[in-house]
Amino acid sequence: MHSSSLYFFLLVGISAVLAAPAEETAAQPKCPPSSIETHLLxxxxxxxxxxxxSNFDKAKNFCQRNNGRLPILDTREDLDVVHAKAGKISGVAWWVDASDEGREPGQYRWANGKELPLNSSLWFKQAKQPNSFGPGKRSCVTFSTWYGNLLWDESCGKSLFVVCQANDGC
Structure with a gap:
């Protein structure tokens, strides 16, 4: 009788282990479609x-629809490497994910909430940047491959080119 009880408990235990849900694997990131060429920098x-x-809003939407986001280029290294690649593609201006939207004019923030102060060394000071902000204006941040590899501010409604950063893990 003792061995049949042990057998019963073993059977119940094994059944419970087999019936338990498998460990979930880490979610795979949503990556850009294969039709979009990505560049590992x-x-x-x-x-x-x-x-x-595209204007700033259309640029953000394009990146999101294609499983990316406008880049946060808040370090000199990130700005330099993206600028260098963009310069090989076309000599125009490209949107990045910072603006003064929803704040006082000229109070720029990156999409991650980090401040982009007016005295940042990332601004193109030789061209008196930033200079497009003011009361009633919505100002967003860009970089130009024509004039220096630094940041500019522009009206968010202006049409510029789009660079997107793929989700981490892609």
């Missing part, structure tokens, strides 16, 4: 470049 991040004129 020396900063270890992947980007894709859309050579089509």
């Amino acid at each position: 020396s900063n270890g991040k992947k980007y894709f470049f859309h050579v089509d004129w």
